[in-house]
Amino acid sequence: MLYLVRMDVNLPANLPEDQATAIKEKEKAYSQGLQRDGRWPHLWRVVGQYANYSVFDVESNDELQELLQNLPLFPYMDIEVTALAKHPSSIS
Amino acid sequence: MLYLVRMDVNLPANLPEDQATAIKEKEKAYSQGLQRDGRWPHLWRVVGQYANYSVFDVESNDELQELLQNLPLFPYMDIEVTALAKHPSSIS
């Protein structure tokens, strides 16, 4: 089941550099794990913004909530979730 | 080069049924042609709305403009285009 998720990251200006770097590395590893196991099939950068559009493929709302709230950057994110369904014209 | 495109369709209430059906069939054929040749890799229905999120893969802004303005439903659409770039954490 697919969801389009927009994530806008707002790191506080006074967050020490090393902490920011550490969180970003954790975020990268966490995200790449989910990409490899197929639950995070698409991850794109929004040009010009510290934001991404992602597509998640999970079994339920609750599973998506679990994945998102465990994002290391979650406390610094504004997240918008759009439930997607199969489009009648889609050939995939 | 990728773009996320949101299309909201607003067919006028007084558009005759047969005309609406004809345009939708043209739209479907047009979209499936582009899906097959790889320029429209993703097309998802936004749950609950006569709207879709799509991803286009084209060579330039001008090519995207060409594809969008020739959508049979274009005159009845509100379209939002977001330029996408490769995300540093993306494994694809």
Added chain:
Amino acid sequence: MLYLVRMDVNLPANLPEDQATAIKEKEKAYSQGLQRDGRWPHLWRVVGQYANYSVFDVESNDELQELLQNLPLFPYMDIEVTALAKHPSSIS
């Protein structure tokens, strides 16, 4: 799996009275059928507006899309869907 759905109905001013009444009756029958089979557990009127907040309990995004697009009033509705998950403090 739960979704909060807000539906705002905008019937065109020039829709003949009898047609409007007929669609509303179909809508009522359709909705009460889904309420009885448990997929539409909550339906509340937003005070002062021709709008409702509903909760749907379905197996997937696609099933919700199916139910919503078949609402007799769907062509006259603005619909917003919010995916819900279990709240960690909820006792139900």
Added chain:
Amino acid sequence: MLYLVRMDVNLPANLPEDQATAIKEKEKAYSQGLQRDGRWPHLWRVVGQYANYSVFDVESNDELQELLQNLPLFPYMDIEVTALAKHPSSIS
């Protein structure tokens, strides 16, 4: 009498961890007390956000105000209240 209430929680980034944990525990206990006595019949997590949609069942606006302003997390919340009424198609 029913109200739909949306609560968005914005804890300040510099709130010490232990204080945040303490307030959340108080909030959980407070909310579960009201859920048990029937005045807070529904509490759902908005997927992807530190926010919830709740339904309150109380006798008056003033009672709802009392319950909300005494939420331990109240100072850190943006709250939206929508008055609900019985829907003519509702079977409950």
Added chain:
Amino acid sequence: MLYLVRMDVNLPANLPEDQATAIKEKEKAYSQGLQRDGRWPHLWRVVGQYANYSVFDVESNDELQELLQNLPLFPYMDIEVTALAKHPSSIS
């Protein structure tokens, strides 16, 4: 129990003059009846707009819904309802 209600009236441009006048007269009589019986204690014109702010004093959300949906101008109105409670500094 008090509610602040904003009503914006949008009469269609092509509504015949006599019909518009008839509805407005019904609206005036309906509103003055509720003002006299105390359920519509305040009715003010928003300067420069075909809109009013009103205060209703009723027993429940459902009663307010009943009063509002029976406004003769209801089909042509955008209505916003704000639930009010006693202010701790109010001397009335």
Added chain:
Amino acid sequence: MLYLVRMDVNLPANLPEDQATAIKEKEKAYSQGLQRDGRWPHLWRVVGQYANYSVFDVESNDELQELLQNLPLFPYMDIEVTALAKHPSSIS
């Protein structure tokens, strides 16, 4: 002459408790003085928010500006002023 005034209070999270209490007491005394002399005839709490809707009855825009800017909580407020006039259907 009447004005509807909405006041949203945003006290900074790091304002010492005693200072906040002192300002609130001054605000209460200031407001009750104006309520008693008739220039602040209505003061209602917006349910669920640290906000109020008030009605002021003053001689001029300048007098209203004077009263509002001297509110002890003024520096922490977002204020919206709506000029009101007598409604043609009002019986008061």
Added chain:
Amino acid sequence: MLYLVRMDVNLPANLPEDQATAIKEKEKAYSQGLQRDGRWPHLWRVVGQYANYSVFDVESNDELQELLQNLPLFPYMDIEVTALAKHPSSIS
């Protein structure tokens, strides 16, 4: 007493040309009358829009309401009123 008033004019596309011209002439005469008697001291065109910013100098909210609702173009206008007061730095 001063008010800043923004007026956006939206004439329906299907309003016959001669009617539109007649209303605009009435509007011009009405406005120039008020300009001459000092109650409409400023009238400026918003560049690029069928809109104006005006300043009115009247005795009360009710008088402003009277002047605005009698604008020949009133039924086709969106109007925003901002109450103005003397600025502490103003030398006029």
Added chain:
Amino acid sequence: MLYLVRMDVNLPANLPEDQATAIKEKEKAYSQGLQRDGRWPHLWRVVGQYANYSVFDVESNDELQELLQNLPLFPYMDIEVTALAKHPSSIS
């Protein structure tokens, strides 16, 4: 003197095809005249929308107003004007 101008075109659905074509041809000729004489140095299509961003180079606000209100498509346009100044980092 430079202005950025965004123009969104909304032709009514029921405007006869030939009339629409005629206006668009007039618009093209009018715009190309101003482009040639240097007052309309930039005209770009917003990808996916019946809208453009333009830059005008004129002597005054009044001259810009003159040019814009005489656009054949003006009655069907939403226009936003942003006054531009020389940027301290600009090398042109």
Added chain:
Amino acid sequence: MLYLVRMDVNLPANLPEDQATAIKEKEKAYSQGLQRDGRWPHLWRVVGQYANYSVFDVESNDELQELLQNLPLFPYMDIEVTALAKHPSSIS
């Protein structure tokens, strides 16, 4: 050439009192200088807000930019500029 300029002032809560007073005095002197030389003909307080509407009369966009960016309070302001032109009905 006229521009309507709205200025909303947001002084940081932790700005020392004496600094705030000093900047405001500089702002007053700066503004009164421009008022006297005719480039700032109107300055009005928005009732209830730490904001003003002003009219500037300058030769160009660049001159307006120069005047605005040198406002002592500029770093603490949100500013909106609207280019104004002569209204066809204006008698001044």
Added chain:
Amino acid sequence: MLYLVRMDVNLPANLPEDQATAIKEKEKAYSQGLQRDGRWPHLWRVVGQYANYSVFDVESNDELQELLQNLPLFPYMDIEVTALAKHPSSIS
């Protein structure tokens, strides 16, 4: 390929003066380099705001992302990107 980019700069109030000056100088040098090599053909100041409208001429979304994220002021910017295409009436 052209993009219109709006950049709003929000430097934190507590950023030391010398740091702010250093970043601005880096920004100026960085921008002028791109202007000279033709990838940043237009840079205009939005009158009254610490913001600019720019036009970038690059080969791809990814190249634009690269240029923007390396702006020294990037961490303090809100950026909006609009993909542009050739306008059918444009003579350039």
